[in-house]
Each structure stands twice: as C-alpha cells, then as structure tokens.
Amino acid sequence: QVQGVESGGGLVEAGASQRLSCAASGRTSSGRTFSGNAWAWFRQNPGAEREFVSSITWNGVTRYYRESVKGRFDISRDNAKNTVYLEMNNLKPEDTAVYYCATGFPSIARMRVESEYDYWGQGIQVTVSS
Numbered sequence: 001q002v003q004g005v006e007s008g009g010g011l012v013e014a015g016a017s018q019r020l021s022c023a024a025s026g027r028t029s030s031g032r033t034f035s036g037n038a039w040a041w042f043r044q045n046p047g048a049e050r051e052f053v054s055s056i057t058w059n060g061v062t063r064y065y066r067e068s069v070k071g072r073f074d075i076s077r078d079n080a081k082n083t084v085y086l087e088m089n090n091l092k093p094e095d096t097a098v099y100y101c102a103t104g105f106p107s108i109a110r111m112r113v114e115s116e117y118d119y120w121g122q123g124i125q126v127t128v129s130s
Contacts, residue, residue, distance in 0.1 A: 004039075004084075004101040004121035011127045012091055020086040022101030022121055038106055039077060039084040040117055043097035043126075050100070054086060055111040064111050068094070091128045098123040 004022040012018050020041070040055035054075040055064045063075050074087040084101060100123045106116030 003119065004103060006099065006101055006121045006124035009099065009124035009126045011129065014092055014128055014130050016091055016128075017087070017089045018091060018126065019088065020099055020101075020124065020126070022084045022086075024082045024084070024103065036105075037103040038111055038117075039075075040102045040104075040111065041075065041084075041086045041099055042102060042114060043095075043099045044123075045097045050114060052112045052114065053099070055106075056084065057108070057111070062108060062111070066112075088126070091126075093128045093130045096126060096128050098125050100124075 003026050004024050006020060006022050008018060008020040036058050038055060038057050041053040042050045043053050044050040052066055053069060054073055056075045056077055060077055065073060072088065072090045075085065077084040088095065101121040102117035103119050104117035106113060110116045
C-alpha cells in the first residue's frame with residue numbers, strides 16, 4: 001500500500017514561507033509504484049470540509065492550484081526521492097489548516113477531486129499567526 005508521511009508544518013507568522021514534504025513508500029494494490037501517480041495536497045479546518053489546494057501529474061508537467069493560493073504556492077515532486085513538496089510563500093492566516101498529501105490515478109480533468117485519490121498521509125498542522 002502506498003503511504004505518504006508529511007513533514008515541515010508548524011507555526012509561522014503571516015508573510016513567512018514554509019515547505020511541506022510528503023515522502024511516499026510502498027505500492028498500490030495493483031502493484032504500481034509512486035512514480036506513476038498523481039499527487040495532491042488538500043487541507044482542512046475543524047468543522048469544515050476538506051478542500052483542494054494543489055495537484056501535480058506523475059511527470060510534473062501539469063499542476064493545478066486553488067485560486068486563493070495561485071502565485072504563492074508551488075507544488076513539485078522528485079520521483080527519485082519519492083517525495084512531493086508544497087512550497088508556501090507569503091502565508092496568510094486563512095492558510096491555517098491541517099494539510100494532507102494524497103496520491104492516486106485521476107484523469108487530468110479530475111485532479112482537483114478528493115475522491116480520485118486513494119492513499120492519504122496522516123496530515124500535518126500549519127498555523128499562520130497574524
């Protein structure tokens with residue numbers, strides 16, 4: 001089973017930068033490895049639904065972002081290290097949430113859809129103080 005372990009969260013001040021990492025291991029139930037998957041980051045606050053943040057195709061060519069993070073966040077991946085990153089710049093208090101990495105095999109059109117991702121990390125807290 002593919003698993004992702006997030007790191008890099010914590011408390012930062014508004015305007016600061018932070019980089020999240022998600023290290024993957026294992027294989028899917030069909031025997032696929034990490035390098036062929038799409039990866040995504042979602043986030044969630046208590047009492048709220050989990051929301052899409054960003055996603056990237058297996059080769060890094062196509063990337064999507066939610067509107068509120070465009071120009072501030074950057075998703076990337078290193079297949080040699082089985083790791084996906086989320087570089088977050090100019091952080092705002094509204095970016096505060098638990099961030100989850102997720103992986104799966106969505107079509108390009110469905111890379112923002114939560115249900116398309118089969119394997120999830122445990123989540124990591126990001127808190128931005130004003």
